[in-house]
Amino acid sequence: MIIEVKDLVKAYSDTTVVNIQSLHVAAGETIGLVGNNGAGKTTLFRMLLDLVRPTDGVVTSKSIPVAHNDAWKYYTGSHLDEGFLIDYLTPEEYFKFIGDLHGLSTGDIQERLQPFMDLFNGEILQQRKYIRDFSKGNQKKVGIAAAALSHPELLILDEPFANLDPSSQIRLKNLLRSLHEQHGMTLLISSHDLSHVTEVCERIVILEKGQIVQDMQTTQDTLQALEAYFTV
Numbered sequence: 713m714i715i716e717v718k719d720l721v722k723a724y725s726d727t728t729v730v731n732i733q734s735l736h737v738a739a740g741e742t743i744g745l746v747g748n749n750g751a752g753k754t755t756l757f758r759m760l761l762d763l764v765r766p767t768d769g770v771v772t773s774k775s776i777p778v779a780h781n782d783a784w785k786y787y788t789g790s791h792l793d794e795g796f797l798i799d800y801l802t803p804e805e806y807f808k809f810i811g812d813l814h815g816l817s818t819g820d821i822q823e824r825l826q827p828f829m830d831l832f833n834g835e836i837l838q839q840r841k842y843i844r845d846f847s848k849g850n851q852k853k854v855g856i857a858a859a860a861l862s863h864p865e866l867l868i869l870d871e872p873f874a875n876l877d878p879s880s881q882i883r884l885k886n887l888l889r890s891l892h893e894q895h896g897m898t899l900l901i902s903s904h905d906l907s908h909v910t911e912v913c914e915r916i917v918i919l920e921k922g923q924i925v926q927d928m929q930t931t932q933d934t935l936q937a938l939e940a941y942f943t944v
């Protein structure tokens with residue numbers, strides 16, 4: 713298992729925001745995490761990435777607790793929010809920084825960014841602008857590309873479609889599919905867009921008040937089932 717979660721609890725004072733008995737992510741799976749505002753999606757991702765320590769329970773990656781070992785960092789890419797970026801760099805400088813961490817040459821970086829050119833829409837590279845001066849949507853594109861640059865075995869993205877214009881959302885959907893198909897990347901993404909997430913992900917997990925209430929393989933009926941579930 714690339715990720716295994718057991719009896720994972722996160723509580724702030726006396727409010728429990730995540731409470732998951734068990735969640736297994738196998739290598740090569742594409743999983744969409746859905747749930748209303750405050751359901752605990754981001755908190756779960758932060759615990760998977762050792763950014764937040766659980767109140768109870770453990771997260772293991774390839775059987776090793778993420779809190780006690782760095783091995784997972786070499787095969788895990790992630791972009792949760794713009795806080796992950798280095799604002800005073802240009803996108804080129806940031807990609808070089810991330811590429812250096814993974815021993816990629818300038819040529820490797822250029823080659824690996826090639827599939828992102830449609831998504832970048834001519835607005836990311838050679839702009840002579842720092843990341844801080846880009847729009848939220850374009851910052852997100854930089855973050856997603858940087859997270860995927862090392863071709864990680866596991867890619868974790870929090871709301872990758874948010875703040876993107878409709879054309880960019882469609883381009884991102886195709887890109888994520890092709891990262892999975894061409895590199896066997898395991899994807900774990902959260903989204904409020906039920907249609908996009910069911911198109912990209914073969915498995916959908918619904919989180920409600922910190923708990924997993926449904927975990928299903930995506931079929932042609934899943935979108936309808938999700939829409940019914942979220943209709944109040």
Ligand SMILES: Nc1ncnc2c1ncn2[C@@H]1O[C@H](COP(=O)(O)OP(=O)(O)OP(=O)(O)O)[C@@H](O)[C@H]1O
Nearest residue numbers: 724729747748749750751752753754755756904919
């Ligand atoms: N540092 C913190 N201190 C106190 N409460 C927190 C903290 N971080 C998160 N929470 C609470 O945990 C709950 C889950 O938040 P989280 O951001 O994980 O939800 P989410 O599913 O990602 O929501 P959204 O869809 O709105 O992004 C919320 O009620 C939030 O207020």
